[in-house]
Amino acid sequence: xxxxxxxxxxxxxxxxxxxxxxxxxxxxxxxxxxxxxxxxxxxxxxxxxxxxxxxxxxxxxxxxxxxxxxxxxxxxxxxxxxxxxxxxxxxxxxxxxxxxxxxxxxxxxxxxxxxxxxxxxxxxxxxxxxxxxxxxxxxxxxxxxxxxxxxxxxxxxxxxxxxxxxxxxxxxxxxxxxxxxxxxxxxxxxxxxxxxxxxxxxxxxxxxxxxxxxxxxxxxxxxxxxxxxxxxxxxxxxxxxxxxxxxxxxxxxxxxxxxxxxxxxxxxxxxxxxxxxxxxxxxxxxxxxxxxxxxxxxxxxxxxxxxxxxxxxxxxxxxxxxxxxxxxxxxxxxxxxxxxxxxxxxxxxxxxxxxxxxxxxxxxxxxxxxxxxxxxxxxxxxxxxxxxxxxxxxxxxxxxxxxxxxxxxxxxxxxxxxxxxxxxxxxxxxxxxxxxxxxxxxxxxxxxxxxxxxxxxxxxxxxxxxxxxxxxxxxxxxxxxxxxxxxxxxxxxxxxxxxxxxxxxxxxxxxxxxxxxxxxxxxxxxxxxxxxxxxx
Amino acid sequence: xxxxxxxxxxxxxxxxxxxxxxxxxxxxxxxxxxxxxxxxxxxxxxxxxxxxxxxxxxxxxxxxxxxxxxxxxxxxxxxxxxxxxxxxxxxxxxxxxxxxxxxxxxxxxxxxxxxxxxxxxxxxxxxxxxxxxxxxxxxxxxxxxxxxxxxxxxxxxxxxxxxxxxxxxxxxxxxxxxxxxxxxxxxxxxxxxxxxxxxxxxxxxx
Numbered sequence: 001x002x003x004x005x006x007x008x009x010x011x012x013x014x015x016x017x018x019x020x021x022x023x024x025x026x027x028x029x030x031x032x033x034x035x036x037x038x039x040x041x042x043x044x045x046x047x048x049x050x051x052x053x054x055x056x057x058x059x060x061x062x063x064x065x066x067x068x069x070x071x072x073x074x075x076x077x078x079x080x081x082x083x084x085x086x087x088x089x090x091x092x093x094x095x096x097x098x099x100x101x102x103x104x105x106x107x108x109x110x111x112x113x114x115x116x117x118x119x120x121x122x123x124x125x126x127x128x129x130x131x132x133x134x135x136x137x138x139x140x141x142x143x144x145x146x147x148x149x150x151x152x153x154x155x156x157x158x159x160x161x162x163x164x165x166x167x168x169x170x171x172x173x174x175x176x177x178x179x180x181x182x183x184x185x186x187x188x189x190x191x192x193x194x195x196x197x198x199x200x201x202x203x204x205x206x207x208x209x210x211x212x213x214x215x216x217x218x219x220x221x222x223x224x225x226x227x228x229x230x231x232x233x234x235x236x237x238x239x240x241x242x243x244x245x246x247x248x249x250x251x252x253x254x255x256x257x258x259x260x261x262x263x264x265x266x267x268x269x270x271x272x273x274x275x276x277x278x279x280x281x282x283x284x285x286x287x288x289x290x291x292x293x294x295x296x297x298x299x300x301x302x303x304x305x306x307x308x309x310x311x312x313x314x315x316x317x318x319x320x321x322x323x324x325x326x327x328x329x330x331x332x333x334x335x336x337x338x339x340x341x342x343x344x345x346x347x348x349x350x351x352x353x354x355x356x357x358x359x360x361x362x363x364x365x366x367x368x369x370x371x372x373x374x375x376x377x378x379x380x381x382x383x384x385x386x387x388x389x390x391x392x393x394x395x396x397x398x399x400x401x402x403x404x405x406x407x408x409x410x411x412x413x414x415x416x417x418x419x420x421x422x423x424x425x426x427x428x429x430x431x432x433x434x435x436x437x438x439x440x441x442x443x444x445x446x447x448x449x450x451x452x453x454x455x456x457x458x459x460x461x462x463x464x465x466x467x468x469x470x471x472x473x474x475x476x477x478x479x480x481x482x483x484x485x486x487x488x489x490x491x492x493x494x495x496x497x498x499x500x501x502x503x504x505x506x507x508x509x510x511x512x513x514x515x516x517x518x519x520x521x522x523x524x525x526x527x528x529x530x531x532x533x534x535x536x
Numbered sequence: 537x538x539x540x541x542x543x544x545x546x547x548x549x550x551x552x553x554x555x556x557x558x559x560x561x562x563x564x565x566x567x568x569x570x571x572x573x574x575x576x577x578x579x580x581x582x583x584x585x586x587x588x589x590x591x592x593x594x595x596x597x598x599x600x601x602x603x604x605x606x607x608x609x610x611x612x613x614x615x616x617x618x619x620x621x622x623x624x625x626x627x628x629x630x631x632x633x634x635x636x637x638x639x640x641x642x643x644x645x646x647x648x649x650x651x652x653x654x655x656x657x658x659x660x661x662x663x664x665x666x667x668x669x670x671x672x673x674x675x676x677x678x679x680x681x682x683x684x685x686x687x688x689x690x691x692x693x694x695x696x697x698x699x700x701x702x703x704x705x706x707x708x709x710x711x712x713x714x715x716x717x718x719x720x721x722x723x724x725x726x727x728x729x730x731x732x733x734x735x736x737x738x739x740x741x742x
Contacts, residue, residue, distance in 0.1 A: 113557065218571070237677070
């Protein structure tokens with residue numbers, strides 16, 4: 001901050017005085033950084049509600065038969081856990097939090113293209129979230145269809161499915177607006193000299209993600225509207241008794257929901273691509289390959305939805321075709337993994353918490369990715385379809401992948417967001433606990449899944465008990481690790497040591513700014529490097 | 537400092553960005569209706585005779601009148617944009633007014649069309665609908681769902697154009713800053729375009 005010779009006096013964005021005061025200053029904020037923080041606080045809140053629900057399931061599964069709740073309650077709990085975690089945590093997660101905060105900074109812009117629209121998308125995110133929570137509390141009882149809302153059960157069950165689907169619709173609208181905003185921002189707001197191919201790779205992944213959000217979400221929107229109309233007016237799009245086709249619902253649902261997996265994963269990959277060069281002090285290996293593979297994942301990701309439906313009744317031709325496409329979409333993901341690892345080769349590696357989280361991400365993502373290939377192959381899929389194996393696989397991808405990338409991102413960027421630093425030692429201890437807890441929680445589920453333990457069941461034969469108990473213990477260990485991690489981060493953000501401008505010696509634009517950026521990020525025109533990762 | 541603020545305001549206005557944003561939003565709307573067109577074509581394949589018979593129940597005359605009205609309104613909204621670019625505030629107001637009038641005519645026609653069906657007991661959830669066979673049932677469900685969603689978009693477009701109307705009146709929308717009307721017109725063309733697909737699918741194809 002000593003070299004701040006600019007004419008405008010530097011004021012941190014956190015201290016900026018606007019028209020409103022107190023809480024209103026946050027709710028009415030149009031600053032992309034504050035909106036990013038708002039998303040982070042709300043998403044972390046929903047995440048911990050989801051964690052508590054997950055823990056309730058783990059306690060229920062400690063012993064066969066009824067342990068702490070009735071079967072119907074269990075159905076409600078896993079449905080809410082799914083809706084919260086998917087629509088309110090992992091889909092907005094990285095792009096709305098760190099995308100909002102760092103996309104404009106990384107491309108040298110003062111804000112996103114439509115700051116008011118950005119604020120509006122946070123508002124409707126909150127409205128949708130309130131609706132989702134309300135669906136649990138209203139008098140007909142929590143929805144019990146699972147987060148997938150499969151027809152015809154979802155059109156006939158007596159529970160609050162309408163409220164829950166309407167909530168998902170509203171949350172989808174918020175996601176569309178964020179995507180729209182980011183695409184326009186990347187096209188219109190790049191600083192002079194910032195071309196597409198010297199843009200850092202996190203913006204690249206956000207750009208690819210935004211296209212998925214924009215093009216896939218309307219499909220789930222119309223599907224959920226049809227589902228609501230079906231329940232209200234007995235229309236019969238999906239009810240075979242009225243001439244409809246339940247498979248059609250599954251197709252329409254997965255046309256969105258498979259690309260949505262890449263809405264969760266692409267920004268996570270982008271974060272890792274920022275962290276690894278910084279802590280290896282090394283140019284990212286294969287910049288263009290990483291950038292293009294983001295677009296490739298987004299593009300091919302639209303064409304693989306059928307692999308969720310191998311056992312639902314599709315023709316053999318459709319099944320092998322979707323299987324082939326699924327194997328193809330694994331290629332760009334693997335390219336990224338190879339490039340991350342190659343970047344480390346001959347680097348001067350600095351083992352700090354963000355880097356350790358990034359390594360954990362790669363480890364868990366490889367397990368999740370390769371088990372995903374097992375599920376992509378038709379022959380193995382029909383054996384383990386709808387078993388705990390699938391549960392383990394997608395938790396390795398979504399929690400082990402996206403979740404750990406989120407933690408990596410907080411540890412990486414916290415000094416830039418709050419201008420303070422957390423305690424490294426506690427962060428490392430929390431990471432080890434998280435790692436052990438996570439693997440203990442989900443790995444046994446691969447094994448009992450292969451042995452035939454179905455997903456979404458609240459009861460099981462006694463032979464599965466040892467693995468279930470192990471898994472539950474892992475759940476508790478993981479929660480302890482998470483609490484320790486959040487405690488350390490909150491303490492760091494509030495009263496940690498004052499962080500320097502560039503604690504990790506990073507080379508991208510955010511590290512050229514003061515420890516907490518000013519309202520408009522760049523009080524002077526930023527100098528754009530020809531190569532964003534020019535370490536060596 | 538005040539000069540800096542002035543520059544700053546200039547910087548934050550980016551008409552290109554607004555238009556790009558509108559185009560992207562139009563993509564999402566097309567995909568929203570795209571899902572419905574997909575469902576329509578699948579059920580049409582499955583129940584083609586029933587769909588054919590049901591489509592004969594609709595009045596092609598009312599549908600054709602509505603098509604002409606909407607096409608005409610697309611022209612007038614484009615003319616209002618040209619007028620505002622030429623700084624002709626009065627003409628712009630007249631043309632936006634005509635567009636809104638056409639939209640209202642469309643909705644009134646739709647009201648009578650729907651009203652006729654509902655009068656005969658043909659509406660989603662009615663007893664008559666429950667008696668229909670599967671193909672007819674699905675056709676009329678889709679008919680109400682798709683035209684209903686389209687009518688909702690007409691209303692949204694009208695609200696957008698009414699906002700433009702008042703802004704032209706107060707001269708906040710003028711020959712230097714007319715991106716709002718441009719976007720309103722784009723949206724109106726989208727509403728028109730969707731109808732251009734709905735009309736043959738529902739009324740003509742047999």
